[in-house]
Amino acid sequence: MWLPVSLNRPLIWVALTALPACVWIPDSALRLVAAVLIAIGLWDAWRQVRQQRLRLRLTQDALGLANDAMVISDAQNHVISVNPAFTEITGYASQEILGLKLDTLAAPRHDKAFYESYWNTLKSTGRWEGEMWNRRKHGDEYPEWLKVRAVTDKRGKITHYINLFTDISAQKAREQDLRRIGYEDPLTGLPNRRRLHDLLASRLRHLRAGESLDMALVDIDGLKSVNDSLGVEQGDRLLARFAQRLTGYVAGSIVGRLGGDEFMVIRTTTFDDHDKWVATLREHMSRPFEINGQSLRLGLTIGSCRVPEDGNDSGVLFQRIESALYSAKRLGRNHSQRFRPALDKQDNPQLALVSDLRAALISGDQLELHFQTQHRPSDGELVGMEALLRWRHPLDGMISPGDFIPLAERHGLMTQLGAWVIEKACAQQAHWRNSAIPKLTMWVNISALQLFQGDLESQLSTCLKRYQLEPSQIGLELTESVLLDERAGDMGPRLQTLRDQGFAIAIDDFGTGYSSLGYLKRLPVDKIKLDRAFIKDLPHDQADASIVKAVLAMAEGMGLEVVAEGVETKDQCQFLVNAGCTAVQGFYFARPLPAAELEKRLISASLASTIS
Ligand code: C2E
Ligand code: MG
Ligand code: MG
Numbered sequence: 310m311w312l313p314v315s316l317n318r319p320l321i322w323v324a325l326t327a328l329p330a331c332v333w334i335p336d337s338a339l340r341l342v343a344a345v346l347i348a349i350g351l352w353d354a355w356r357q358v359r360q361q362r363l364r365l366r367l368t369q370d371a372l373g374l375a376n377d378a379m380v381i382s383d384a385q386n387h388v389i390s391v392n393p394a395f396t397e398i399t400g401y402a403s404q405e406i407l408g409l410k411l412d413t414l415a416a417p418r419h420d421k422a423f424y425e426s427y428w429n430t431l432k433s434t435g436r437w438e439g440e441m442w443n444r445r446k447h448g449d450e451y452p453e454w455l456k457v458r459a460v461t462d463k464r465g466k467i468t469h470y471i472n473l474f475t476d477i478s479a480q481k482a483r484e485q486d487l488r489r490i491g492y493e494d495p496l497t498g499l500p501n502r503r504r505l506h507d508l509l510a511s512r513l514r515h516l517r518a519g520e521s522l523d524m525a526l527v528d529i530d531g532l533k534s535v536n537d538s539l540g541v542e543q544g545d546r547l548l549a550r551f552a553q554r555l556t557g558y559v560a561g562s563i564v565g566r567l568g569g570d571e572f573m574v575i576r577t578t579t580f581d582d583h584d585k586w587v588a589t590l591r592e593h594m595s596r597p598f599e600i601n602g603q604s605l606r607l608g609l610t611i612g613s614c615r616v617p618e619d620g621n622d623s624g625v626l627f628q629r630i631e632s633a634l635y636s637a638k639r640l641g642r643n644h645s646q647r648f649r650p651a652l653d654k655q656d657n658p659q660l661a662l663v664s665d666l667r668a669a670l671i672s673g674d675q676l677e678l679h680f681q682t683q684h685r686p687s688d689g690e691l692v693g694m695e696a697l698l699r700w701r702h703p704l705d706g707m708i709s710p711g712d713f714i715p716l717a718e719r720h721g722l723m724t725q726l727g728a729w730v731i732e733k734a735c736a737q738q739a740h741w742r743n744s745a746i747p748k749l750t751m752w753v754n755i756s757a758l759q760l761f762q763g764d765l766e767s768q769l770s771t772c773l774k775r776y777q778l779e780p781s782q783i784g785l786e787l788t789e790s791v792l793l794d795e796r797a798g799d800m801g802p803r804l805q806t807l808r809d810q811g812f813a814i815a816i817d818d819f820g821t822g823y824s825s826l827g828y829l830k831r832l833p834v835d836k837i838k839l840d841r842a843f844i845k846d847l848p849h850d851q852a853d854a855s856i857v858k859a860v861l862a863m864a865e866g867m868g869l870e871v872v873a874e875g876v877e878t879k880d881q882c883q884f885l886v887n888a889g890c891t892a893v894q895g896f897y898f899a900r901p902l903p904a905a906e907l908e909k910r911l912i913s914a915s916l917a918s919t920i921s
Contacts, residue, residue, distance in 0.1 A: 372392040379392040379472065383469055391407070405446075414444055431459055456473045505563070508563045509627075513621055524616070528572075528611070530607065551607075587645050591609055612636070619648045662708075663720045680902060681901040691911075695752040746911040748782075769807075786815045786816075814834045820860070829863075873890050879897065
């Protein structure tokens, strides 16, 4: 039994001993002494009680102020005391919970094994700490961080438990939000690329005998023109509606958004009807959407593949389905293409590089632009500069654009990469416009795919606007093969429009493509860049010398300027001066340099010329 007075204090014993003396001792003087001793004992006991009460009140006040909930339960886990924070967190007033077992609060989230381990630990070590889900009075479940301590008597028998816990639901919700941001596409609420990888990997692991996976990567054709004509808000609405319809249609399958206008569907099936599945998917998703009172019928390009025939590793399957989509895009709009091994037969060793490039595009900090100046060969005067893309791979070091640009083109990354280049080139040009360095046209290389797939024109105009540049400050270099590629349609009118806007246009690597001069007459271009192949053996190689002279003469007749590429020596330069070439680019004058280095050089050169 619990006594408010401690019995191991001497005054209490003296008082207790004096009690019978007070009754039995006949001597009145001694009885008085005994009575005084009893009074002292009682006074001491009373003092003790007061001190105990004070301590208790202080403890209760402290517990009342605590944010952590506290519960004291007996050996059978019946609640004997709670603090106000407990009531605040659980909703139970103290009189409602007193006497009930603490298990009343348990949420059915944890299984039997969890509670077994909880009690084993608590009984064997005397303490337990961890996350536990409980239920509030009104029924909702919440996570708490719980610390429990067992209190034992002198013999080591558990008499009470002290439970201390905090409500961690807000913290959990924050964690969940963070997870969602990392795994969920915010516009549609669908899994994003990262999450899709996990989901695919999990489906692959759980695939049973006789089951296959059908995968489709659906790309909406011309979303850009919806954005341009109806506004980005309506474009977003369309994407959300598209996602909704897709999810409803393929219920039970995994649906995710890879970004932009690309959606992925993964179905587990025992049927062998891949092509039919893709065709019905297309048919359903091509039905018109009502947006802003208009009926929009979308063109869809679909790449697809199937497990196990086309692979059973999630990374490889992603690469392959993207190859298939890319190949479908090459066929023009509104096509489907299933993966064929021929699509990546030469890529296998490079698959890792493709995913590295994708990561580099996301992070952006491995990519950079270098700049190579162009000069008048007679006196070295600056006449322009070319922006050249560089990739500083974290493990492999610098990778040549000649190696990674074809990869980017094959794997559907070129539009994004090209957009990155345009953005950076414009930003740099804007920066230099406000500095002391000479004002030069910056030439940017444009891949064929930026013309087929991307919307080069609106990208350019957006960037010019953003950086307040004039079109004349940017030149576009297109290779012969791009200009003649039928997939891009007739390039004539498109180039004419760009040129009318003020962009200069050059044919890059001239002489290496079709070598058909006829098209030069049709196409509105300002410049041709004579490929290095014709320059490198100058001036000794007679054939090259004749070709270079002929090209210069022809260009002059057509009013085109010629830039000779890859000029490395003084002799080459002199030959070109004599032949009437007015612009050269090559190591003889300058190598491609990072912006900061070029800036330094140009500033010190212009200072030197001012001084002289
Ligand atoms: P390009 O447009 O013909 O660029 C000229 C290439 O010749 C550059 O190679 C440059 O470093 C190199 N070069 C310049 N002067 C000399 C010289 O005197 N001797 C020798 N041997 N080489 C010289 P780089 O930077 O490796 O680029 C290779 C190609 O990659 C470019 O050829 C271009 O077709 C492509 N490229 C580079 N950046 C981009 C880009 O941003 N977008 C696209 N689509 N293609 C790009
Ligand atoms: Mg070029
Ligand atoms: Mg070139």
